[in-house]
Amino acid sequence: MVHNVLLGVIGGSGFYELSGFEHVKTVNPETPWGFPSSPINIVKSKTGLHVAFLARHGVGHRYTPTEIPVRANIAALKSLGVQAILAFSAVGSLREEIPPEDFVLPNQIIDRTLCARPNTFFPSGCVAHVSFGDPFDADLARIVAQCAGALERGAKLHVPTVDHDLTVVCMEGPAFSTRAESKLYRSWGASVINMSVIPEAKLAREAEIAYQMVCMATDYDCWRKSERPVTVNEVMTHLSNNTDNAKQLLTQVIKLLEPELRKGSIGETLRGAVQHGIQTNHAHRDPAVVGKLRFLFPSL
Ligand SMILES: CSC[C@H]1O[C@H](OP(=O)(O)O)[C@H](O)[C@@H]1O
Numbered sequence: 490m491v492h493n494v495l496l497g498v499i500g501g502s503g504f505y506e507l508s509g510f511e512h513v514k515t516v517n518p519e520t521p522w523g524f525p526s527s528p529i530n531i532v533k534s535k536t537g538l539h540v541a542f543l544a545r546h547g548v549g550h551r552y553t554p555t556e557i558p559v560r561a562n563i564a565a566l567k568s569l570g571v572q573a574i575l576a577f578s579a580v581g582s583l584r585e586e587i588p589p590e591d592f593v594l595p596n597q598i599i600d601r602t603l604c605a606r607p608n609t610f611f612p613s614g615c616v617a618h619v620s621f622g623d624p625f626d627a628d629l630a631r632i633v634a635q636c637a638g639a640l641e642r643g644a645k646l647h648v649p650t651v652d653h654d655l656t657v658v659c660m661e662g663p664a665f666s667t668r669a670e671s672k673l674y675r676s677w678g679a680s681v682i683n684m685s686v687i688p689e690a691k692l693a694r695e696a697e698i699a700y701q702m703v704c705m706a707t708d709y710d711c712w713r714k715s716e717r718p719v720t721v722n723e724v725m726t727h728l729s730n731n732t733d734n735a736k737q738l739l740t741q742v743i744k745l746l747e748p749e750l751r752k753g754s755i756g757e758t759l760r761g762a763v764q765h766g767i768q769t770n771h772a773h774r775d776p777a778v779v780g781k782l783r784f785l786f787p788s789l
């Protein structure tokens with residue numbers, strides 16, 4: 490097993506492999522929550538940073554957003570030593586000013602997955618509550634924002650400001666939204682929509698891993714009167730340009746991120762927070778649950 494892979498990258502629809510880096514090894518760790526969606530490819534940057542790449546929907550895009558084994562994905566990355574995850578996602582745009590092929594760095598989430606997915610590592614038997622008011626990692630966001638110039642073909646990176654949040658709605662799939670839902674999400678102030686940020690962001694937080702999603706617009710969903718509702722064909726049209734830009738962005742981000750990851754400053758405030766926030770007292774913890782959790786936190 491390769492340890493001390495400090496960065497994890499999760500690729501979404503259309504982003505199934507990380508080319509342009511030296512391949513080190515492919516691993517497929519079994520976790521107490523099963524196997525990850527796909528074997529994990531470990532690659533090396535020019536300066537020697539090991540990066541673990543995982544295809545969210547599996548090899549050949551086998552998993553629906555609802556069926557993705559997200560707990561196994563996050564636990565597998567944690568077992569490699571990952572301290573930060575950059576997750577890429579194809580999203581629909583809910584705003585005129587975010588055309589297809591623009592990128593968005595959300596800082597907020599609205600969860601509309603309707604409880605259809607396992608979304609915690611801490612069930613009855615070992616209960617913990619994590620802070621999730623700011624679901625993304627501000628240090629990762631700052632570094633990605635500094636790399637906006639890496640995007641080609643005129644694509645823009647939209648970043649939140651102090652007075653303007655950028656919110657991603659996570660809907661339950663696999664069908665896309667109705668027009669009424671799409672308009673509702675706009676009225677809530679949301680900027681983009683996908684089917685995958687929940688529970689990924691929650692589980693990364695529970696695993697004490699810094700997490701930021703990079704959203705890549707592929708369509709205007711179905712809120713615009715003048716346009717036909719989104720179809721997979723429309724999404725596919727933009728996926729390959731978006732994936733090229735994601736790789737350009739990632740190359741720049743890795744250069745800036747590497748020294749901070751090596752110093753241990755990314756995700757510093759998360760370390761220990763969840764383990765020390767467990768509510769169930771020692772005498773009442775379920776040994777079977779604790780046994781599984783030790784995969785994430787060996788000292789538990
Ligand atoms: C292919 S359109 C819907 C699909 O695309 C997004 O996937 P991902 O986030 O993995 O890039 C969206 O969340 C849906 O799962």
Ligand SMILES: Nc1ncnc2[nH]cnc12
Binds near residue numbers: 665
């Ligand atoms: N319009 C949309 N709704 C949900 N997920 C998406 N992924 C890409 N486009 C989407």
